Amino acid sequence: MMRDTRSSGTWLVILAALLWSTGGAAIKYVDADGAVVAAARCLIAGLVFLPFIRPGRVRFSWKLLALMLCYPLMSASFVIATKWTTAMNAVAIQYTAPLWIFLALAAAGTIRPTARRAAPMVLAAFGIILFLLEPAAGTSLKGNLVAIVSGVGFALVIVLFRALRDEHSLTLVSLSNLATALVLFPYILHTGQAAQLRGLDGGGWLCLLYLGAFQIGLAYVLYSRGLRTITALKASTISLIEPVLNPVWAFIIMSELPSGYGVAGAVAILGGVTADAYLNPGGKQVEREE
16 A cells, blocks of 8 residues: 555656646747746746635745745746747756755855765756857857756745745745746836737647646646655656656757757756765755745
């Protein structure tokens, strides 16, 4: 019975990772700017989670307020990066979150930068260097830089979700997505970008609904259910399906091909993240919280 329960948890996390992996292609398919897509996607996701909100199980704190600020940073920068560079670049660079956590903890003296801890992070840092050396002009470099911001934002969100682990997780996710919409909608209204929503065709609106309701909403419900029966380490490893398949869907749907630098950079970053998860299982490996 225990084996069956663990097996079902594994499959739930696999399904969640498969849904997450479709984000790059779906974001690129929507004919609107990144801020518009991020605002609409998060509003829909926040509304999907409304039935799961348990206000009495979340206490107001500075950590909660910080999460409401950092989640919009992560979500918006990831969507914008996906629009400006390849899907592979955006998702792989976002997975550098453990590197930023490691650097912050090392600078604060919280952990000792031993070879066991540092080696995987050096590999991830090398991956970032490859992305920044990518011989592409304009939008790709700009997108790669924004993707680094999304990686830093992802790191902050991971730390804050861990700090709030005693609170109701689905309530936190709903509030985070609604906060993102609350931050972004005034911006896109002020800049006139909101008009792009009126110009979307049926396919664009279906993609936005899919991104909010399934790629974020259903995926996180499946992931949280799966974590009840499998370890965070195993879930983190399974979640690497996302950056592997993300560029595959982008190629199938949008005919997008990453560069050789992009592939090498992604391999270096994901190799470093995977090595860190197994060499330092008690450390700050990636746990998907988007």
